[in-house]
Amino acid sequence: MLILGFLLGLAVGVSFWVWQQFQLNRYLGQVLRPLSGHSSDLALLIPGLRHEIRLVKQQRQQLQQLLKTYQDLLQFAPVGYLQVDEENQLLWCNEQARKMLDLQRWQPGQVRLLLELVRSYELDRLIEKTRDRQKPQSKEWVFHPSYENAAAISEVKPLMLQATSLPLDKGQVGVFIENRQPLLDMNLARDRAFSDLAHELRTPLTSIRLVVETLQDRMQPPLDRWVNRLLQEVDRLIHLVQSWLELTQLETNPTIQLHRQRVEVRSLILSVWESLTPLAHRHQIEIGYSGPENIWINADESRMYQVFLNLLDNSIKYSLPSTTILVEAKIVPGQNNQQPTLEIDIIDSGMGFSQADLPHVFERFYRGDQARSRVTPSETHSATATVGSGLGLAIVQQIVLAHGGSIKAMNHPETGGAWLQVELPGIVANSDSQDYI
Template sequence: MTLLAFLLGLALGIGFWLWQRQRLQRQLKQMLGVLQTDASSTAMSVVSRLRQEIAQANEHRSQLEERLQTWRRLLEVAPLGYLQVDEENRLLCCNDQARHLLQIDRWEPRQLRLLLELVRSYELDQLIEQTRHQQKPTIQEWVFHPPCLDGEAMGEVRSLTLRASSWPLPHGHVGVFLENRQPLIELAQSRNQWFSDLAHELRTPLTSIRLVAEALQGRLENPARRWVEQLLHETNRLINLIQNWLELSNLEKNPSKSLTYQSLELRSLIQSAWQTLEPLAQQKQMCLAYVGPDTLWIRADEARLTQVFLNLFDNSIKHSHRQGTIRVEVTAREAQVLDSEGTVDSPPFSNASDQPDSDASPSLIQIDMIDTGSGFADSDLPHVFKRLYRGDPSRQKSQGTSEPFTLVGSSGSGLGLSIIQQIIQAHGGTVQARNHPETGGAWLQIKLPDHKNLS
């Protein structure tokens, strides 16, 4: 009985164990089935989303490629030239207009070659380097001389006045837009030549009219005499205008040939010009204040430089307040004081004791002429050196006892400051106009290079 009970218990236990095992296996199969179903659906979801993202990425790429092609086509047909270089100044792209302007004919797209191999232009190379170094847009204008290897065709090669606008790009790349300014230059030259020819033709009949008016002036009685005097006054004004225009055109065409250099003592030259106009200054009780070296020798054209000071003094006297002061400051600087542009920005009021020794050989001579008038109208400042430009009295910036600086010079022709600029540029210098922050009057700043070494 005991053995039978043991066997019966063992059989029951084995049966129960088998039943539990089968039950557990069925549960595991069910769980595995569920897991397989979930994994399959998850995998299908990931694949579906991946395919959708790929499709969207391809669509976005197609749109970008379409835009890129559009911009490339626009650059190709643009009236401006465009080129782009990488961080090593290798040419990456160049449209047809840039090829034509720079005469690039040995380059194909996707062919990496140094720009210097294709275009010999120091100004363009400097512009690109400056833009890359400063990381800001830059504009520069220069005359481009295309290379010519054929001696017979050298006479047909024409130089071009180009204006380049550069833009810094990522990774050290630089893009440059090129504009051909030569047609505008030639148009301006043609216009000036036409005016000069017309001035030549008008000078003879106007001289004849003046001679007749002068002859009639002493033979007529009033009121006819007053009419002749008015006629003579206007005739002289026209003759002065024509003479100024011809003088300006001659300075512009042949700046160096129009000058006769000689050694001049600058302070004596300034004092001489002031003494010529001192009777006009005495009428307004005005005086001259000179600050600078007692003796400073320069090489310049005496007649031209005297004309500059006469014109400036005349304008300052006319447009300054009564009992005012015209201040002339002369500063001589050595080469190490010059800034990156070759100029010096000295303070407007410096002491004479601060001036360098007169025996030194300065590289730059700066002349600041400051009056106590109403100065330039703000709207006139960008145009003060343009030919025939005259300030509009209705746009004056203040209502004082003096008139605003009218930019017309002693003759009232509107060419006074234009002639001054041409004379200073012919000497290799620069002239700037502004209003002085302390006096409120006109401030003309002239910078002349040292020409002592000229023979």
């Protein structure tokens, strides 16, 4: 009975297999039947297909060679480059990136997260931001290399890095990294050398001034005018040296130089204008103030006086005669639970900044287009001509930054003149006696 059942099952299985083969042959016959009448056409197409295949192979070889060329260029580039996939796994990096980010322990072909290899959350956030926005992004930060040996960590200096990231296909991101630490060290060494030189110049300049003052009392006209001219030039050099030392101190340790107190902004600006009234009246220039009548900020009064003195003095010198310098103050509400800030706009009616000058107006010793100045040579030696050293706006910027604020230089769309916008935090109260801090 068992054998009979086995034979019966075998017969059923063989019958089913034969039926499948029949159906397969029938299907193949239906597929190949339309091609049987065009065999001659297929024979003509085969050489063309072979030619296309050869072209595709050549293009593939060319692309592979081009890719190798680009990799070689990136390998020996003076900046670092790395590339990650959609999961932030490191795909490739050049030698400069290995040195800057200490990636010597990573080898091509390894699958490891970039954050495991480089303990830099700034770099990781930059990559995520690039992938989310699908636009190039830039960031500058201080990178602290991580080492397993604690002694090695204490010996390695942090690096100032600047990265520019680009979105690529399939969620990948490429990042170019520049080591800005050598440039920063060079600037610090330059500033230190200039500061040492300024310190050394103060004593001989003071001695020269004493000698000139002695000669001034003894010289008779017309020779006394040369002594007066010499005294003006010595004063200008002394002011230049003092300004440089002050700027260096602000950059080195800005907060320790501040003596904060409650300062009423409108009264401070008007007191600055009173000191500049003789120069302003000479050219029929007036001031127009708009904004809160009584607004207080927590700031260093003497430093803020210096800020508005430089800004208003510049506005007077570059304004056209019989015009008005506008000073507009307003409170800007804070965003994302931040404190409100005070925005002060100083707008003149001169020729404004040239487009080439705008990115550099706050750089030390930068002198803009002299064609827009209407100051005559006789005025360049006046008491208010001291900002002509090229350090005035640089000092203003450092004082504003020390207060936690910001300053921007623009051209006003209506007056066409220079537009300096100062934004300061630390509002104590306004005319409505509302406390903000």
